[in-house]
Amino acid sequence: MNNFVVADSEKCIGCRTCEIACVLAHSKDGSLSKLSAKTFCPRLKVVKAATLTTPVQCRHCENAPCVAACPKQALVQNDHSVQVVKGACVGCKACLAACPYGAIEIVIAGNSTPRRVEVIKCDLCRDREDGPACIKTCPTNALHKVYNLSFDRRINQRKR
Amino acid sequence: MAKKVLTICPYCGSGCQIYLFVENGEIIKAEPGPGRTNENELCLKGYYGWDFLKNPKRLTARLERPLLRYNRTDEFKEVSWEEAIGFAAKKLADIKAKYGPNAIMCTGSARGSGNEANYIMQKFVRAAIGTNNIDHCARVCHGSSVAGLAATLGSGAMSNSIPEIENTKCVLIFGYNPAESHPIVARRIIKAREKGAKVIVVDPRFTEQAKISDLWLALKNGTNMALVNALGNVLITEKLYNKKYVTNYTDGFEEYCKAIEKYTPEYVENITGIEAKTIRQAARIYAEAESATILWGMGVTQFTQAVDVVKGLSSLALLTGNLGRENVGVGPVRGQNNVQGACDHGALPALFPGYQSVEDETIRRKFELAWGVKLPAKPGYHLTEIPRLAKEGKVKAYYIFGEDLVQSDPDAAGVREALASMELVIVQDIFMNKTALHADVIFPATSWGEHEGVYSSADRRFQKFNKAIEPKGDVKPDWEIISLLSTALGYPMKYNNTEEIWEELRKLCPLYAGVTYKRLEEFGSILWPCPDENHPGTKYLYEGNKFATSSGKGLLFAAEYRPPQERPDEEYPLILCTVREIGHYSVRTMTGNCSALQTLSDEPGYIQINPKDAEKLDLADQELAWITSRRGKVIARILITERVNIGTVYMTYHWWIGACNELTIDALDPISKTPEFKYCAVKLELIADQVFAEDYVQQEYSNLKKKMFC
Numbered sequence: 001m002n003n004f005v006v007a008d009s010e011k012c013i014g015c016r017t018c019e020i021a022c023v024l025a026h027s028k029d030g031s032l033s034k035l036s037a038k039t040f041c042p043r044l045k046v047v048k049a050a051t052l053t054t055p056v057q058c059r060h061c062e063n064a065p066c067v068a069a070c071p072k073q074a075l076v077q078n079d080h081s082v083q084v085v086k087g088a089c090v091g092c093k094a095c096l097a098a099c100p101y102g103a104i105e106i107v108i109a110g111n112s113t114p115r116r117v118e119v120i121k122c123d124l125c126r127d128r129e130d131g132p133a134c135i136k137t138c139p140t141n142a143l144h145k146v147y148n149l150s151f152d153r154r155i156n157q158r159k160r
Numbered sequence: 161m162a163k164k165v166l167t168i169c170p171y172c173g174s175g176c177q178i179y180l181f182v183e184n185g186e187i188i189k190a191e192p193g194p195g196r197t198n199e200n201e202l203c204l205k206g207y208y209g210w211d212f213l214k215n216p217k218r219l220t221a222r223l224e225r226p227l228l229r230y231n232r233t234d235e236f237k238e239v240s241w242e243e244a245i246g247f248a249a250k251k252l253a254d255i256k257a258k259y260g261p262n263a264i265m266c267t268g269s270a271r272g273s274g275n276e277a278n279y280i281m282q283k284f285v286r287a288a289i290g291t292n293n294i295d296h297c298a299r300v301c302h303g304s305s306v307a308g309l310a311a312t313l314g315s316g317a318m319s320n321s322i323p324e325i326e327n328t329k330c331v332l333i334f335g336y337n338p339a340e341s342h343p344i345v346a347r348r349i350i351k352a353r354e355k356g357a358k359v360i361v362v363d364p365r366f367t368e369q370a371k372i373s374d375l376w377l378a379l380k381n382g383t384n385m386a387l388v389n390a391l392g393n394v395l396i397t398e399k400l401y402n403k404k405y406v407t408n409y410t411d412g413f414e415e416y417c418k419a420i421e422k423y424t425p426e427y428v429e430n431i432t433g434i435e436a437k438t439i440r441q442a443a444r445i446y447a448e449a450e451s452a453t454i455l456w457g458m459g460v461t462q463f464t465q466a467v468d469v470v471k472g473l474s475s476l477a478l479l480t481g482n483l484g485r486e487n488v489g490v491g492p493v494r495g496q497n498n499v500q501g502a503c504d505h506g507a508l509p510a511l512f513p514g515y516q517s518v519e520d521e522t523i524r525r526k527f528e529l530a531w532g533v534k535l536p537a538k539p540g541y542h543l544t545e546i547p548r549l550a551k552e553g554k555v556k557a558y559y560i561f562g563e564d565l566v567q568s569d570p571d572a573a574g575v576r577e578a579l580a581s582m583e584l585v586i587v588q589d590i591f592m593n594k595t596a597l598h599a600d601v602i603f604p605a606t607s608w609g610e611h612e613g614v615y616s617s618a619d620r621r622f623q624k625f626n627k628a629i630e631p632k633g634d635v636k637p638d639w640e641i642i643s644l645l646s647t648a649l650g651y652p653m654k655y656n657n658t659e660e661i662w663e664e665l666r667k668l669c670p671l672y673a674g675v676t677y678k679r680l681e682e683f684g685s686i687l688w689p690c691p692d693e694n695h696p697g698t699k700y701l702y703e704g705n706k707f708a709t710s711s712g713k714g715l716l717f718a719a720e721y722r723p724p725q726e727r728p729d730e731e732y733p734l735i736l737c738t739v740r741e742i743g744h745y746s747v748r749t750m751t752g753n754c755s756a757l758q759t760l761s762d763e764p765g766y767i768q769i770n771p772k773d774a775e776k777l778d779l780a781d782q783e784l785a786w787i788t789s790r791r792g793k794v795i796a797r798i799l800i801t802e803r804v805n806i807g808t809v810y811m812t813y814h815w816w817i818g819a820c821n822e823l824t825i826d827a828l829d830p831i832s833k834t835p836e837f838k839y840c841a842v843k844l845e846l847i848a849d850q851v852f853a854e855d856y857v858q859q860e861y862s863n864l865k866k867k868m869f870c
Contacts, residue, residue, distance in 0.1 A: 009371075010350075010353075010372060011350050011372070013339035013340075013343055013346050013368045013369075013372070013742075014339065014368050014742070015203055015204055015339075015343050015742045015743075016204060016742075016743065016760055017202075017203055017204040017207060017208075019760070020204055020207070020208055020756045020759075020760070021207070024756075030189070032208060032211050032754075032755050032756055033211060033214070033216065033755050034755075035755045035756050035759045036755070036759055037758075037759050037762060040759050040760075048801075048803075050366075050801075050802040050803065051366065051371065052371070053368060053371060137202075137207060139201045139202060139203045139343045139344060139346075139347055140343070140346060140347045140350050141201075141347075
C-alpha cells in the first residue's frame with residue numbers, strides 16, 4: 001500500500017501554517033521573502049466548510065486516476081507513493097480532471113518559450129530528511145503520515 | 161555558521177520560546193524553542209513572523225531617524241536626537257507650566273518594548289511629569305477582566321498557568337476563539353479533550369474552537385450577562401454548587417442568590433436564543449467535572465456590560481470550588497505578547513508597578529523615597545476617555561509609545577479629532593503608522609529582535625527575551641529615549657542596561673522581588689508572585705483558597721442584564737462585531753510587513769456574513785461592498801459563510817483599508833472604560849461597479865503606503 005499524509009479535522013484549527021511550510025519546503029532556498037500571493041501554490045490546502053476545517057492533499061491512491069489519465073507518464077507509482085516525473089508534463093490537465101480530491105495543480109514555471117509546466121502535488125517531501133514539512137510544523141499535531149493502513153492506530157481508533 | 165539566539169515570540173500572550181538563526185547580521189529562520197508553554201511548537205506567526213525586521217516596506221516603513229515638524233501642515237524632517245528630544249522637552253514643560261501636569265497623557269506599550277521600558281515610562285509620567293495619566297491598550301482589551309477579577313478574587317491575571325489547561329476535565333470557553341488568537345493555547349485545549357475533557361464553547365459564531373468542542377452555546381450577540389446568570393441559577397437551583405467551599409471561602413452568597421433568582425434558563429431562552437435544556441446541560445457539565453477551567457477573551461470584555469460579566473464568570477468558579485488548586489481556575493487570556501507586562505509594571509492610571517495603589521499613602525511614600533520626588537495621589541485618565549477629555553480642553557499633550565490608536569481604538573474619526581486638537585503629539589514606535597500622521601515629533605525605537613528585557617506572558621510568566629541583531633539607522637531602545645526626555649525635563653534618569661532597571665523595579669515590587677535575570681536564565685521562566693530569591697514562583701494563585709481581597713474571601717456577584725448601547729434599526733439593520741484572524745496581529749504594522757503572512761491575506765480584509773443576509777442584499781462572495789455606521793464608511797471584501805449568525809457581520813480589526821474601527825462606537829463599560837467593539841449598528845451596500853471598487857482599493861492602498869514612507 002502507498003503512504004500518505006492525513007489530517008485529523010478534530011485537531012485542525014485552520015491556521016495554514018502547513019501551507020507555508022509546504023511552499024517553503026519546495027522552494028529552492030526556503031527564503032521567506034520570495035513568497036507572494038500570485039505564486040503561492042501549496043501542495044496541501046486548508047479547506048473550511050460549514051462545519052469542517054481540514055487540509056486536503058494527495059491520498060496517493062492505489063489505483064490512481066491521475067496516473068491512469070496522464071498520456072505522457074508524467075505521474076507514476078513509485079516508492080509507495082504517486083510521484084511526478086520531472087519535465088514530462090505537457091500541461092493537458094487530464095490529471096486535474098481525474099483527481100477526486102482536487103489535490104493537483106498545474107502551473108506555468110517562469111517565462112521561458114516553449115512554456116515549461118509543472119505538476120504540483122504532494123510528494124511526501126521525499127527529498128527532505130525530516131519527512132513532510134507540514135507534519136513537522138503543525139502546531140496542534142493534526143497531521144500524520146500513514147505508513148501502513150492496517151497498523152495505523154489513529155485511523156483504527158476512528159473506525160471504532 | 162548561523163548563530164542561534166533563544167528569545168520569546170513577539171506576538172500573542174502565549175509567550176512561546178523561539179530560536180532565531182542569525183547569519184551575517186540577518187535573521188534567516190525561526191524554530192520553536194523549549195518553552196514550558198509551547199514545548200517546541202510554534203504557530204505561523206512564530207515561524208514566519210520575523211521578516212518585518214528587514215524593513216521590506218510592504219505596508220509601512222521602519223522609522224530609522226528622529227522626525228520633527230514645527231508645523232502640522234509641514235512634512236516631517238529628519239533631525240538629530242538632540243533636536244527631537246529638546247523640542248519635546250520644551251513643549252512638555254510649557255504645557256505643564258500653562259495647564260498643569262494633568263493636561264499631559266502618556267501610554268505604556270503592550271508590545272515589543274518589554275517590562276523595563278514600561279517601568280521607565282510610568283516612572284517618567286509619575287516622577288518627571290507629576291501625573292498618573294498613563295494607560296495602554298489593556299484598556300481596549302482585558303481592562304474589564306483586570307477590574308472584575310480584582311474585585312472578586314483580588315488579582316486581575318489568569319489564576320492558573322497555560323500548561324495546566326491540558327489536565328483540566330472541563331474547559332468552558334466564553335467569548336474567546338483560541339484557535340484564532342492563541343494557537344498554542346488551543347493546542348492545550350485539544351490535548352485536554354484527547355485526555356477526556358469536555359469542551360464547552362459560548363460564541364455566536366461557529367468558530368474553529370466551536371468546531372473542536374462537545375457543546376456549542378450559540379448565544380445572541382450582547383447577551384452574556386443573562387447567560388452567565390442563568391448558569392449560576394442552575395448551579396444554585398439544582399444544588400450543583402460546592403456548599404462547603406461557598407461557606408468557607410466566599411462572601412455574598414445570599415445577595416448572589418437573590419440577584420440570579422429570576423434568571424432561570426427558561427427566562428433567558430428568549431434573551432440569549434439558547435434552549436433552556438442546553439444551558440442546563442452546560443452548567444451540569446461544568447459543575448460535575450472534577451476540575452474545570454473558564455477561559456475568556458474579547459467576547460466578554462469588549463461590551464458596555466463587561467466587568468459585571470467577568471465577576472459573574474469568576475462567581476461560577478467560586479460556586480463550584482474551581483479555584484486555588486491545580487488544573488482549574490479563571491483565565492482571561494491576554495492578547496499581546498506583553499500586555500500582562502505593561503499592567504504588571506504600572507502602565508495603568510491607578511497602579512504603581514506590582515499592582516500597588518497610587519492612592520495608598522504608605523505605598524506612595526515608598527515610591528517617593530525611591531524616586532526622590534513627591535508623587536500624585538489621584539488616579540489618572542483612562543485611554544478611552546481621551547477623545548472626550550481633549551474635546552473638553554483638559555488634555556493638551558499626548559505621548560504615545562508603541563501603540564497605533566487610530567487603528568486600534570473605537571471611532572477612528574473621534575481619535576483623529578482628539579489628536580488634531582492637541583498642542584503636542586509625540587509618537588515613539590518602530591514603524592510609521594496612522595497615529596504618527598498626527599504627530600509633531602517621532603522617536604524611532606529599536607524593535608523586538610534588536611533589544612533585550614523581560615516579557616510577562618498571559619499566565620504571569622516572566623521570560624527573558626534577547627537581542628538577535630543590531631538595529632539599522634539612528635534608533636534607540638525605548639527606555640533610553642524616555643530617560644533622555646526625562647533628563648531634559650529636569651528629572652535625570654540614567655541606566656546602562658535593562659538589568660539595572662529590573663533590579664530597581666523588583667526591589668519596589670514584593671510580587672516580583674525574587675525574580676532576577678540570572679534566575680530567569682536558569683529556570684527559563686518564573687511566574688509571579690515570587691516574593692524572594694528562594695521562591696520557585698507561583699503556578700496557580702489563591703493556594704489554600706486565600707483570596708487577595710480585603711476579607712480574604714472570594715466575592716460572589718451577579719448583576720441585572722443590560723443590553724448593548726447601539727441596537728440595529730431600520731437605517732442600520734445589522735450588528736457589527738469585530739474579531740481577529742490567525743495570520744495577522746493587532747494593528748498589523750508587524751505582520752503586514754511579513755511576506756508569508758501577507759501572502760495568506762491582504763487588504764482590504766473581509767467582512768463575514770451569513771448567506772441569508774448576503775442574499776437579501778444581493779451580495780456575492782469575494783465582491784467588494786461598502787459598510788457604513790453612524791461614524792464612518794469603509795470598503796471590504798465579502799466572505800459568505802454559514803459559520804456566522806444571521807443579522808450580525810464580523811470584521812477583523814487588522815485591516816487598514818477595511819478598517820472596522822472607522823465604524824465602531826466609543827460606548828464604554830462604566831467601570832473599566834473598555835469600549836463596546838463587539839456591538840454596533842451598520843448597513844452594507846452592494847457596489848455595482850466592481851471594477852471601480854477593485855481600482856479604488858488599489859488606489860487607497862498605494863496612497864496609504866506613500867503616507868507610510870513606502
